[in-house]
Amino acid sequence: MLKKLSAEKQLEILEIGIAEFAEHGPAKANINVIARNSGVSVGVLYKYYENKDALFLACLRHALTALERVISEVFQSSDKMLARTEKLIRALQRSAKEQPCYHILYHEITAGSCRQYASVFAREIEEISAAAYGALITQAQAEGTLRQDMDPRMFAFFFDNLLMMLQFSYCCDYYRERFEIYCGRDALSDDDKVASELLKFFESAFTTERSQIQHQN
Amino acid sequence: MLKKLSAEKQLEILEIGIAEFAEHGPAKANINVIARNSGVSVGVLYKYYENKDALFLACLRHALTALERVISEVFQSSDKMLARTEKLIRALQRSAKEQPCYHILYHEITAGSCRQYASVFAREIEEISAAAYGALITQAQAEGTLRQDMDPRMFAFFFDNLLMMLQFSYCCDYYRERFEIYCGRDALSDDDKVASELLKFFESAFTTERSQIQHQN
Amino acid sequence: MLKKLSAEKQLEILEIGIAEFAEHGPAKANINVIARNSGVSVGVLYKYYENKDALFLACLRHALTALERVISEVFQSSDKMLARTEKLIRALQRSAKEQPCYHILYHEITAGSCRQYASVFAREIEEISAAAYGALITQAQAEGTLRQDMDPRMFAFFFDNLLMMLQFSYCCDYYRERFEIYCGRDALSDDDKVASELLKFFESAFTTERSQIQHQN
Amino acid sequence: MLKKLSAEKQLEILEIGIAEFAEHGPAKANINVIARNSGVSVGVLYKYYENKDALFLACLRHALTALERVISEVFQSSDKMLARTEKLIRALQRSAKEQPCYHILYHEITAGSCRQYASVFAREIEEISAAAYGALITQAQAEGTLRQDMDPRMFAFFFDNLLMMLQFSYCCDYYRERFEIYCGRDALSDDDKVASELLKFFESAFTTERSQIQHQN
DNA sequence: GATGAATGAGCGTTCATTCAT
DNA sequence: AATGAATGAACGCTCATTCAT
Numbered sequence: 001m002l003k004k005l006s007a008e009k010q011l012e013i014l015e016i017g018i019a020e021f022a023e024h025g026p027a028k029a030n031i032n033v034i035a036r037n038s039g040v041s042v043g044v045l046y047k048y049y050e051n052k053d054a055l056f057l058a059c060l061r062h063a064l065t066a067l068e069r070v071i072s073e074v075f076q077s078s079d080k081m082l083a084r085t086e087k088l089i090r091a092l093q094r095s096a097k098e099q100p101c102y103h104i105l106y107h108e109i110t111a112g113s114c115r116q117y118a119s120v121f122a123r124e125i126e127e128i129s130a131a132a133y134g135a136l137i138t139q140a141q142a143e144g145t146l147r148q149d150m151d152p153r154m155f156a157f158f159f160d161n162l163l164m165m166l167q168f169s170y171c172c173d174y175y176r177e178r179f180e181i182y183c184g185r186d187a188l189s190d191d192d193k194v195a196s197e198l199l200k201f202f203e204s205a206f207t208t209e210r211s212q213i214q215h216q217n
Numbered sequence: 218m219l220k221k222l223s224a225e226k227q228l229e230i231l232e233i234g235i236a237e238f239a240e241h242g243p244a245k246a247n248i249n250v251i252a253r254n255s256g257v258s259v260g261v262l263y264k265y266y267e268n269k270d271a272l273f274l275a276c277l278r279h280a281l282t283a284l285e286r287v288i289s290e291v292f293q294s295s296d297k298m299l300a301r302t303e304k305l306i307r308a309l310q311r312s313a314k315e316q317p318c319y320h321i322l323y324h325e326i327t328a329g330s331c332r333q334y335a336s337v338f339a340r341e342i343e344e345i346s347a348a349a350y351g352a353l354i355t356q357a358q359a360e361g362t363l364r365q366d367m368d369p370r371m372f373a374f375f376f377d378n379l380l381m382m383l384q385f386s387y388c389c390d391y392y393r394e395r396f397e398i399y400c401g402r403d404a405l406s407d408d409d410k411v412a413s414e415l416l417k418f419f420e421s422a423f424t425t426e427r428s429q430i431q432h433q434n
Numbered sequence: 435m436l437k438k439l440s441a442e443k444q445l446e447i448l449e450i451g452i453a454e455f456a457e458h459g460p461a462k463a464n465i466n467v468i469a470r471n472s473g474v475s476v477g478v479l480y481k482y483y484e485n486k487d488a489l490f491l492a493c494l495r496h497a498l499t500a501l502e503r504v505i506s507e508v509f510q511s512s513d514k515m516l517a518r519t520e521k522l523i524r525a526l527q528r529s530a531k532e533q534p535c536y537h538i539l540y541h542e543i544t545a546g547s548c549r550q551y552a553s554v555f556a557r558e559i560e561e562i563s564a565a566a567y568g569a570l571i572t573q574a575q576a577e578g579t580l581r582q583d584m585d586p587r588m589f590a591f592f593f594d595n596l597l598m599m600l601q602f603s604y605c606c607d608y609y610r611e612r613f614e615i616y617c618g619r620d621a622l623s624d625d626d627k628v629a630s631e632l633l634k635f636f637e638s639a640f641t642t643e644r645s646q647i648q649h650q651n
Numbered sequence: 652m653l654k655k656l657s658a659e660k661q662l663e664i665l666e667i668g669i670a671e672f673a674e675h676g677p678a679k680a681n682i683n684v685i686a687r688n689s690g691v692s693v694g695v696l697y698k699y700y701e702n703k704d705a706l707f708l709a710c711l712r713h714a715l716t717a718l719e720r721v722i723s724e725v726f727q728s729s730d731k732m733l734a735r736t737e738k739l740i741r742a743l744q745r746s747a748k749e750q751p752c753y754h755i756l757y758h759e760i761t762a763g764s765c766r767q768y769a770s771v772f773a774r775e776i777e778e779i780s781a782a783a784y785g786a787l788i789t790q791a792q793a794e795g796t797l798r799q800d801m802d803p804r805m806f807a808f809f810f811d812n813l814l815m816m817l818q819f820s821y822c823c824d825y826y827r828e829r830f831e832i833y834c835g836r837d838a839l840s841d842d843d844k845v846a847s848e849l850l851k852f853f854e855s856a857f858t859t860e861r862s863q864i865q866h867q868n
Numbered sequence: 869g870a871t872g873a874a875t876g877a878g879c880g881t882t883c884a885t886t887c888a889t
Numbered sequence: 890a891a892t893g894a895a896t897g898a899a900c901g902c903t904c905a906t907t908c909a910t
Contacts, residue, residue: 025330027244031901041875046902104329110391111328112242112321122394130399147421154414157399161382162375169378174327177339182347182374197371204364204422248884249893258892259885269884459764461678465880475896480881538763544825545762546676546755556828564833581855588848591833595816596809603812608761611773616781616808631805638798639855682905683872692871693906703905 013038013045017059022104026056027113057117060109063102064125070095075132081140085202089195092167100171107168133160146206159202166198230255230262234276239318243273244330274334277326280319281342287312292349298357302419306412309384317388324389343377350377363423376419383415447472447479451493456538460490461547491551494543497536498559504529509566515574519636523629526601534605541606567594580640593636600632664689664696668710673752677707678764708768711760714753715776721746726783732791736853740846743818751822758823784811797857810853817849 016038020029031052035042049055074087096103108114109121133156140146146155169179170188179187187194233255238246248269252259266272291304313320325331326338350373357363363372386396387405396404404411450472454463465486469476483489508521530537542548543555567590574580580589603613604622613621621628667689672680682703686693700706725738747754759765760772784807791797797806820830821839830838838845 022329023332025242025244025328027242028330030899032899035876042902043875043904044873047873052901107327108329110324110385110389111330112239112325112389113245113328113330115240115242115390118390119394122391122398126395126398130395134399150417151400151410151414153400154404154411155418157396158379158415158418160399161379165378165382168327172327172329173332173335174339177336178343178347179374181339181343182351182377183368183370187371193368194371197368198375200367201372201375201422205418247882252893260887260890260892263885264891456763457766459676459678459762461676462764464878466878476881477883477896478894481894486880541761542763544758544819544823545764546673546759546823547678547762547764549674549676549824552824553828556825556832560829560832564829568833584851585834585844585848587834588838588845589852591830592813592849592852594833595813599812599816602761606761606763607766607769608773611770612777612781613808615773615777616785616811617802617804621805627802628805631802632809634801635806635809635856639852681903686872694869694871694908697906698870 014059014062018101022101063105066102093191096167096170103167103171107172231276231279235280235318239321280322310408313384313387320384320388324385448496452535456535497539500536527625530601530604537601537605541602665710665713669714669752673755714756744842747818747821754818754822758819
């Protein structure tokens with residue numbers, strides 16, 4: 001369906017759309033505003049996207065693709081679990097600050113206004129990371145670098161929960177505010193501190209069992 | 218706010234409102250539907266609540282008060298850290314299943330459509346739990362039941378992150394779907410398993426440091 | 435669904451609607467104009483009629499009911515065929531001049547823009563008159579006041595064709611123009627002449643057969 | 652009007668336009684669809700036709716010219732009134748089945764959406780046939796093959812009314828449905844029956860007067 | 869000249885809010 | 890005070906028309 005609109009224009013529409021949808025949510029976002037801000041007419045929007053919903057989904061997909069790229073880059077490396085985790089944390093911190101709207105939009109799918117897409121998108125998005133994390137963790141357990149006594153899938157789940165909350169804490173208004181309340185006004189800027197603290201939190205979870213066994217002896 | 222409507226009616230309005238706002242999100246929720254379902258006229262709604270926003274906030278406050286009660290009940294006890302954590306997990310599991318809309322509404326504040334209330338509500342809601350968790354953790358560190366090498370506020374933050382994600386995973390469509398993807402179709406019903414796994418994850422974080430020091434030796 | 439709007443207001447909306455739909459056709463008729471001209475808000479229109487289509491159908495039904503009344507009044511009488519036909523012609527002439535829009539709307543159903551309702555409305559409207567005319571004609575044949583050698587249904591069909599064209603010729607712009615071209619500028623005002631000529635045309639069709647048989651002898 | 656487009660292309664545009672206008676009515680017909688289906692750009696359409704209206708009128712004129720040809724072919728012959736009438740009926744039946752859209756378009760001018768062209772087109776189209784029929788009838792009366800006691804113009808009018816309704820009954824959805832209701836499901840296919848019955852109806856009108864005089868004696 | 873992407877006025881429809889009863 | 894009918898601004902979407910290429 002996309003044909004002639006210059007690639008940059010297409011991208012601009014998506015970027016503007018992402019900003020609008022992220023700012024007001026899919027329900028309150030205004031198609032006419034997106035058109036105006038993109039410097040195109042509504043007609044163009046409707047030439048390329050069947051309706052508001054379709055445009056929203058296109059914005060979403062664009063944002064998610066970018067986020068996936070961030071994650072998958074980290075997964076290219078052959079680092080050990082902890083090193084990789086640190087890279088992941090750093091990448092999310094950077095990305096959430098550089099492209100907050102992408103992460104906000106990701107968060108938006110979890111809200112009620114997107115209820116209709118919930119199951120479709122959950123499968124599309126989370127299945128990938130669930131599999132990646134699950135595999136990583138199973139492998140780590142096999143190598144003995146991760147405690148043996150936890151369900152790897154649940155471990156992956158808690159692991160990703162912390163990462164999701166981390167990214168949202170850098171860009172979603174409410175979570176950012178909460179972040180400051182919990183960790184102090186500087187938390188948002190002191191990425192090193194946050195990264196190292198989260199890493200410590202993870203680290204213990206990774207390695208405790210053996211030590212606990214020692215401890216019990 | 219006037220005071221003539223019977224207490225039950227007021228409550229009913231709030232309950233119905235919570236259901237409607239939770240189902241459709243604040244933007245798409247329909248005031249006229251709330252009135253009809255509550256068995257009152259829109260006129261009454263506007264007598265008691267200045268506008269849709271005000272009604273939403275009232276519903277929100279009602280839901281949050283109930284959630285706070287759940288938490289604070291757990292905090293009444295003088296249990297040790299781990300025991301208390303388990304109680305918290307169990308309470309959240311139960312509450313998220315019994316009153317999903319309350320939790321959904323809580324989640325809704327974090328979405329873009331509520332951007333305007335973000336900072337106000339974050340303070341109102343999170344300051345309490347942040348303080349409670351922070352105090353608990355500081356105390357636990359003092360007592361030696363919690364590792365010393367972590368920032369207590371950050372620790373509280375990660376701790377609460379996991380609990381928030383837990384509650385959302387039981388009632389918000391997207392998170393529930395994701396929960397199943399990560400942990401399997403039975404995760405939603407096997408509360409014991411989830412509770413024990415999350416507890417293990419926490420436990421290690423609580424106690425690792427000493428053992429790691431041992432480990433380093 | 436109709437509940438509180440005063441009966442007169444309801445009627446006014448229908449009348450204004452009929453005028454608007456008759457003037458511009460269903461596709462070009464403007465809901466906001468109908469609302470404005472009726473002295474109500476669009477909201478009211480949409481409270482009583484689900485959408486433009488539903489309003490159009492309501493207008494149509496209103497007009498058709500009035501037209502049916504005109505016809506059925508003529509059919510109350512126990513006149514002979516010819517007398518009744520004359521009454522019918524006169525009634526249609528009068529009605530088409532007094533309430534042109536009703537007839538125009540009836541004509542509108544036959545146009546392409548109403549294609550979707552064609553079969554439903556044809557059954558609803560024409561079945562009644564087809565049956566009435568058919569019965570009348572069969573009876574007339576039995577009584578010997580009508581030629582025997584014609585299919586009564588086809589006879590009824592041609593009979594009604596002439597009456598339909600007659601009514602349209604008094605109110606639909608094109609047909610009126612055509613009427614004048616065929617019959618002269620005065621035709622539109624000289625109802626007596628038109629009635630008597632049409633009657634003569636019918637009369638011969640009613641009674642020819644016997645005489646033709648005589649003729650053939 | 653420019654003259655560069657190949658004659659075939661011009662014709663194709665008109666044919667496609669006729670189909671589109673006939674199917675959806677002038678108001679809902681879509682210029683862009685006509686362009687696409689014709690294999691030309693909208694730009695070309697607007698080069699040759701000032702606007703949608705002009706294109707519609709061109710389609711109309713094309714359709715009407717074809718219909719006139721059908722009629723005028725019948726009028727070439729030097730048949731007697733009845734024979735000629737039969738030929739006319741047959742020609743209309745055939746044409747209405749072979750090129751339904753042409754007849755549908757003709758019918759469309761009579762609808763409200765074409766109100767603006769009513770008088771112009773009525774003159775253009777009906778004056779010719781009115782004159783032809785009028786002359787024919789006057790001549791027939793002079794020859795004594797037609798009853799003397801009727802206004803020839805009115806006679807021509809009723810005569811044409813029946814023919815118009817006949818052609819519409821073969822192609823316009825509503826009229827076709829009505830045709831079946833009046834004359835049975837087979838009427839549409841049994842052209843012979845319809846032609847003969849209509850001819851009988853006419854025949855009597857042509858010749859009644861004398862026989863009635865005889866009858867009165 | 870031909871193209872068809874782009875335009876944007878215009879309309880159908882919704883629903884938060886008001887106010888006459 | 891309570892009602893709920895009525896309001897009308899606002900927004901999604903269409904498509905006749907234009908114009909840069």
